[in-house]
Amino acid sequence: MASGQALLDVALVASLAAVAAGGVGAVVARKAVHMIAWLVIMSLGVASVLALMGYGYIAVFHVVVYIGTSVTLLAIVVMLVGCSVEPRAWRPGRLLLALMAAAALEAPLLFYALENPVPSTRLGTGVSLGEAARQLLDCWLCTVLMVITVATVLIEALAIARGSPGPAGE
Amino acid sequence: MDPLAWLASALGLPRWALRAVAAPLVYPxxxxxMAVALFVIWAERKMAARVQMRVGPLYVSRRLGGALQLLADGIRFAFQEIIVPVGAEKWSFILSPILAFTVASLAFTMVPGGPGVYGFRSSLSLIAAYAILSLVPILVIIMGWASNNKFTYIGAGREALVAVTGEATLLASMLAAAMMYGSMDFVSIVEEQARSHVPGIVxxxxxxxxxxxxxLLVTDRVPFDLVMGEQEIVQGPYTEYTGILYALVMALDYLKLYVLMLMFTHLFLAGWAPFSDPLLGSVWVFAKTLALMLFAVFLRSVYGRMRLDQVASMFWSRLFPLALTAxxxxxxxxxxxAQP
Incomplete structure (x- = not known):
């Protein structure tokens, strides 16, 4: 049983690593198709985390809707319209700065999680919506930060979408 | 003694692990x-030949009516050189067909081949198998992009359009069936049909x-073979492939067709019912699946290809609303x- 639990923990860490790697890869990649491949890896990681948490139904629909359909559409729109981002110079300093800013923004979430640890035996059982809502209200700062994060991502996406169109079809 | 149990004890593996490996690799x-593809492609060519008053494959194994022609072709592909075009993105070009084939065959872990013959049994196996299949179009798009050719590019665009168009209707009809049975597990779906003696198609x-x-649309069959579109865009996203990679990408659509027809057998044709013996049930499921595949490939002989815009408007404005009626x-x- 203990080995099963350890396996579950390893799977969770691997999925989270896939999410992180996919996220960074999608931003850093130079070509639209590589970005899409990273995006797929990230979404598979998210689906896997959801499944390990016990939300199998949401995980499967995440794959169907976000990867099967959204990424396919995104792929074809970006590739055929050719609105690629100008290849930027590789600046590790900027990337590090961005990562640190993101870490600072999300730090309160981490502190809250460390203060209220969930035993890993509860993995795979899922949390009811009511309990999830109570957790969110308990840590209102976390909720605000999540909203800010989503807003930042949205603004960034708009900024990228307004970028000058590249040569058609790369 | 159960052969699976014997093999599991001989290899020192847990039974579930052996199941999970045997389902995608052996049966289904x-x-x-491989056997299905060799037979179905031969039958497709023979049927088309009969309709067009030709002979079809003949010279390889003349006594069997040219049945081994595909095997000969396969062996030839295996020994041909794989040519990577100069402008192609090498690793995406080589890896995406292999990955696409692997991903598509993973769906077999979820779709049972008979009573008690499955990789994993899950309450979400129907939708999980579909989710795995829905990853394939992205890899086909990557193939089309990586080949760096105008025809492959157009093919990739068509693949994306076809995937989104076809999968909306496919998913809706699948969910309508799941709603009817009150389950998303293939095994309980077949059991429901066996219990009520009413197959889903009725x-x-x-x-x-x-x-x-x-x-038919998502597996690129006539009358919807837009992605390949031989007379328009050479071979669509697969134009630049040679050797064993060409064999893989050609087999990809047949693999998807096989998985989907297997799913159709369970969803609408009562799967292995009325048999409950693993061997007899598997043979029954296999026979139904093969008959469906033969029908699907027969359509090539009697239909022409629809235009892309006709297909899109037919699916979105007629078939998708019909799916809501379903x-x-x-x-x-x-x-x-419903259970009493």
Whole structure:
């Protein structure tokens, strides 16, 4: 049983690593198709985390809707319209700065999680919506930060979408 | 003694692990698929030849009616050189067909091949198998992009359009069926049909028809073979492939067709019912699947290709609303399958 639990923990860490790697890869990649491949890896990681948490139904629909359909559409729109981002110079300093800013923004979430640890035996059982809502209200700062994060991502996406169109079809 | 249990004890593996490996690799997976593909492609060529008053494959194994022609072709492909075009993105070009084939064959872990013959049994196996299949178009798009050719590029665009168009109807008809049975598990879906003695195709013919038509679209069958479109865009996203990679990408659509027809057998044709013996049940499921595949490839001989815009408008404005009707029908019919 203990080995099963350890396996579950390893799977969770691997999925989270896939999410992180996919996220960074999608931003850093130079070509639209590589970005899409990273995006797929990230979404598979998210689906896997959801499944390990016990939300199998949401995980499967995440794959169907976000990867099967959204990424396919995104792929074809970006590739055929050719609105690629100008290849930027590789600046590790900027990337590090961005990562640190993101870490600072999300730090309160981490502190809250460390203060209220969930035993890993509860993995795979899922949390009811009511309990999830109570957790969110308990840590209102976390909720605000999540909203800010989503807003930042949205603004960034708009900024990228307004970028000058590249040569058609790369 | 159960052969699976014997093999598991001989190899020192847990039974579930052996199941999870045997399903995608042996039955209903790749080994069976190879035999199916050889037979179905030969039958497709023979049927088309008969309709067009030709002979079809003949010279390789003349006594068997040229049945080994595909095997000969396969061996030739295996020894041909794989040519990577100069402008191609090398690793995406080589890896995406292999990955696409692997991903598509993973669906066999979820779709049972007979009573008790499955990789994993899950309450979400129907939708999980579909989710795995829905990853394949992205890899086909990557193939089209990586080849760096105008025809592959157009093919990739068509693949994306076809995937989104077909999968909406496919998913809707599948969910309508799941709603009718009140389950997303293939095993319990077949058990429901066996218990009520009403196969799904009789209970909800609309969903069955839509599933079949949408499956033809996503597997690139005539009259919807837009992605390949031989007379228009050479071989679509697969134009630049040679050797064993060409064999893989050509087999990809047949693999998807095999998985989807296997799903159709369970969803609408009562799977292995009335048999409960693993061997007999598997043979029964296999026979139904093969008959469906033969029908799907026969359409090549009697239909022409539809235009891209015709297909898109037909699916979105006629078939998709019809799929919503299938939902209503499922809601009405649900009591037939509901547990007493």
């Amino acid at each position: 997976g790749l080994l069976t698929f 209970a909800n013919p609309v969903a069955a028809l839509l599933f079949f038509i949408a499956a 939902f209503a029908l499922s809601a009405l019919i649900h009591p037939v399958y």
